[in-house]
Amino acid sequence: LDILLDDLENHPHCPHGPALLFVRKTLDKNQDEKFFACSGTRDQKICPFYVKYEDFVNKNFKEIVKRQKIKDKELSIKEIREVPEVDRIFCFTCHTFLTQENLKLHRSHKQYQGVLTNQLLNEPTKILPPLSLDTNNAQYFFTEQTVQCIGENLRKLKFTKVVCIGAPRLHEHLTQKLQMKSILLDIDQRFELFYEQTGEFLHYNIINNYFFNGENDLSTFDRFLKEDSPDDQVCVFLDPPFACRTEPLANTLRIIRNSYNRVNENFKILPIIWIFPYFMENYIKNEHSALKMCDYHVNYTNHPVYNDNGLKSRKEGSPIRIFTNIPLSMFKLPQRDYKFCKQCERFVHKSNRHCSICGDCTSKNGATYNHCKKCYVCVKPSYKHCAKCGRCTQVEGHNCNAYGLFIRCWICQRKGHSERNCNFWKTTDKIKYQIGRCLLCADKQHNVRNCPKREKILKEKSFMGNYTNKFNCKIDYEDDQNME
Secondary structure (H helix, E strand, O other): OEEEOOOHHHOOEEOOEEOEEEEEOOOOHHHOEEEEEOOOOOOOOOOOOEEEHHHHHOOOOOOOOOOOOOOOOOEOHHHHHOOOHHHOEEEOOOOEEEOHHHOHHHOOOOEOOOOOOHHHHOOHHHOOOOOOOOOOOOOOOEOHHHHHHHHHHHHHOOOOEEEEEOOHHHHHHHHHOOOOEEEEEEOOHHHHHHHOOOOOEEEEEOOOOEEOOOHHHHHHHHHHHOOOOOOOOEEEEEOOOOOOOHHHHHHHHHHHHHHHHHHHOOOOOOOEEEEEEHHHHHHHHHHOOOOEEEOOOOOEOOOOOOOOOOOOOOOOOOOEEEEEOOOHHHOOOOOOOEEEEOOOOEEEEOOOOEEOOOOEEOOOOOOOOEEEOOOOEEEOOOEEEEOOOOEEEEOOOOOHHHHHOOOEOOOOOOEOOOHHHOHHHHOOOOOOOOOOOOOOOOOOOOOHHHOOOHHHHHOOEEEOOEEEOOOOOOEEOOOOOOOO
């Protein structure tokens, strides 16, 4: 499926804002199916919105714009603060504050067990149970170690305003522990009750950049993006659902960046920190080539896998990483589990070994990679070299014929063949194919991928992650060495 994001504001609406326009590809382009579907959930039981493109053009459809509201509150956050702490009650069923006086109608409902102190009211993620529906609003909260590491880096980088998108626990840490200015944008409407006094929360859908409360919230957001003094510096931090496609997320970041430049009347780079799995690196770079992956393992308290010490944790630790356009040399990571690589000028996990041939700390998934002299790159320790494919691959379930269709030649960058079968060899008689040497210049100290003579020999040019040379058309040259 492809996603078309042009003219998003004029797409038909469902309760979650403008729908996304999908294109289901077929062999015959004339038979491609175009349709609009909800951006907020994949579960049609929650939001059944579906409109064929032809029906939209012919205006043969009905929008569903009614916003789902939570039940009317008994007491506001201001009123509950005036009640003695021991008499405060929070009803999970009705999402409202109560006292003993109005508890009668809620006795059979599930309630918060504990004392609702003033400090606890400032940290709603410690009160509210995480949403757990994977197809809609699966919600995971950072561990204390993770928010401390990220918060401390934001403080040392001297950011004065942080836009926290889908990161309520970080927002709490910044405002309560570090006294930094932060605004929380989240699709979880339950936070409205806790932040109605401070105005620190905007009900928001990151997939389509939709503010549920319209122009009022949009104006509030613009005011927050405004840097009122030379010392002000805004940073955008997002922790979106990992099932989201990168295209609409990147589109939202571009819109926010344009808003930032508009309100500040400049064209500065907007610092971005994006939390996502390491195996989505190529997809992120395809959309934002300036974003680099930091080797920090992001941990969540309530996820069995995305945690270094969870019940079902991977032996390599959490697969979640930080992607950012902030220089990685400026991110300081805890010395207990990380080390500073002088050659790479960045902190890496202690299991990440620097490869002098690749010129990088090459591990992506938390394991110590091994350099393969036959295919010129570092690979996962579980991978074995396949002579037929000319690549290191996973042993189980490996099919040479199927794998060969996706191999990308490291000389011409075309898919479907290895270097041995590249047309490059038909154009030269000065160089012979030699295993363990650079295929372009026969040097032993580097490989064909980082050969300093690539540009001269292949007439290669690059722009924003896209490479062209005399053997190919414009293609994506991002690192897909392990096809992850």
